[in-house]
Structures are given as structure tokens and as C-alpha cells.
Amino acid sequence: MANLWSSLLHLLPLATPLSLSTTTAITHPSPGFPMVINTWGGPFTVATDAAYESLNASAFLSPLGDNNSSRLAPKTAALDAVQLGCATCEAAQCDGSVGFGGSPDEQCETTLDALLMDGATLNTGAVAALRRVRDAVGVARAVLDHTSHSLLAGDQATAFAVQNGFVEEEIGTVDSARSCREWRDGGRCQPNYRLDVTPDPKTACGPYAPTEQAKTSSLVEDNNKKKRYQVGHDTISMIALDGAGGMAAGTSTNGASHKVPGRVGDGPIAGSGSYADGEVGGCGATGDGDVMMRFLPCYQAVESMRRGLTPGEAAADAVRRMTRRYPDLAAGLVVVNTKGEHAGAAAGWTFTYAFRGGGMGATRVVTVPPINGAEDHGVEI
Structure with a gap:
């Protein structure tokens, strides 16, 4: 009987991706190894360069300080590169959406989320809603x-973090405090993420309390009511491949501006913000994390590549699984396999990702129009 079931299982098709017959994202050839790839171009390319250059360094001096050199272990090299890349973005406050001094919550405090994942072991380390420590990816x-x-x-x-030698300090800035004051005092806390509360969150600040209607309403979610806004909210998610079997992924963000204090997005969630499996490939994501974490799109994309899909097919499939349920979603995915072939897919906005590999002298940026808009033609610039 066991043999019969085994034979039948081999005949069953693997789960098919959604709408694969329609437009898929373009899969670009590998630039060679080592390789670094991450969400967003523009100011985020400083992270790409820092991570790539650390991977490209062939050796390091031994701790004894003698002239003996030894090769970094592949998994350590990739993991170190991702950590360095994300830390570079944190220090540079990439686009105001990574690191200290950005995206203050309702109470004008900046909190940080970060994740690191070792593609060799699948071990992860992450922090969420981290307060008063700037080096979030270091704590991860x-x-x-x-x-x-x-x-x-x-x-x-x-x-x-403090027990492990990190410094506890103010991570807000004059600019983040000013931005929050303008939102609270000048803008009457508009827009915000509150629903079914009193006073009316569309016209007033809190403190808020649930309305009587909300207390007695159905638990069935109304997607139209749950529509969310985006306020300059980006994330860096990065994958590094050293070409010798080492792969790692990581994410860092200060989350959504004006979020409810305590809110955690998808950034520190393995499989959502980023994911790496050294046997298959990796993925990084950005967008509406409150929705995206429900789908684990990076885990989905990597598993789709395990089943034989190209990075472009896997990326587009993962995005469509989300937009089928949330048509107004803003999302961007970057996906890479173990060969270094890469692709991006997006919905709701024009997404960019950056990569550098092989002997490339500079980082390149790929622009990815939304798949739920015009036909996706990835443009390398």
C-alpha cells in the first residue's frame, strides 16, 4: 500500500502558480560572483556597494596579527556582508526610512525592525520594535x-542589546521630532492607521477608544475598510551570495510613519521581509507589511524556485497571490537563485532594486513597473 501511495504521489502535479500564463517579471542573467542584490536604488546603493566590496575582499588578517591569511567561511562572509550592507543603510538613514531618526510613530518615537538569516543553516536573528538602540541589524x-x-x-x-555591548541612546532627531509635531499639531494626526474608534480618526487625534459599533461588529474583515496608506515607507532587504555556497539575507527598517506604537511590520519576519535558502535562492521584500506578512511572499518565492520556476516567475507569482486578495496593495519583491539569476516584481508602484556582482565596477539599478499596471519590462539603468 505504501508503494502504491508513493507511485500516486509522483503522478500528482505540483501546485501551480497563479496566472503564470500572463505577464511575468523578466529574469536577468547572473552578473557572476560574489553578488549582492537589494531592494531600491538611489540612496540604497551605498549598501549594495558596501556589502559587495566586503565580499570581494579575498582575505583577512588572522586575529593573532601575524602574516597568515585565511579565507572567510562562505556562510560567515555572506552573513557579514548583509549585516554590513544593512548597517551602512542604517547609518546613512537611507531615504529616511531605514535607521535612526525616521518614521516616528504616533508618540513621535522611532523604533527599529531588523532581520538576518543564514542561508546555510536557516538560522535567523531578528529584533522588532527595538527602542533606543541605533544598530538594529547588529542586535539582530x-x-x-x-x-x-x-x-x-x-x-x-x-x-x-545593552547586555551585549550596544549603546542605549536617543534615536530620534530634530527632523523626526519636527515631522511628528507637524503631523500631530498642524495636521490633526492625518492620516493615521486607526479604525472604528472615537474620536473620529479622520479628523482628530487620540487618545482613542473603540466605538460601540466596533465592539459588536462581525469579525469578518472588510478589505475596503482596511485600506492603508503609505507615507514614504521603504525598507532595505538584501541578499548576498559569495559563489562558494554561502548565502544570507537581511532586512532593516524603521517601519511605517505615524504607526500605532508597538506596531511591527513584515521586516523582521523570516519569509516575509526576506528569506534565504542556500540550496535554492533568496528574496527581499518591501511594501505594505501589515498585509504582506499574511502571505510570507519571500518564502513563497523561494519555494516556487525550488519547484522549478525562474526568479521572474517566482517573483510575479508571489506578488499576484497578494494582489488577488488585496488589489490595491503596494509591494515590491527582488528574487535571486543560486546561479545569481535575478528578477523583481511589483504592484501598486514602480519598484527598483540594485545589484552588483562578478567584476562589476559599479552597482546597477533595475526599474520594475507594477505587474497590475502596464506590462512589466524590467529596465536596467
């Missing part, structure tokens, strides 16, 4: 290296 690395946990959050994550 400490979670990965020095605990058997995957995710720490809030004040407890801050305490862990």
Missing part, C-alpha cells in the same frame, strides 16, 4: 549568534 546578529531564539522585541530587546 547578536540574537542569531548568542541565543537559540529567532526574534526579540521592544524594551526586552533593548535590554538584551
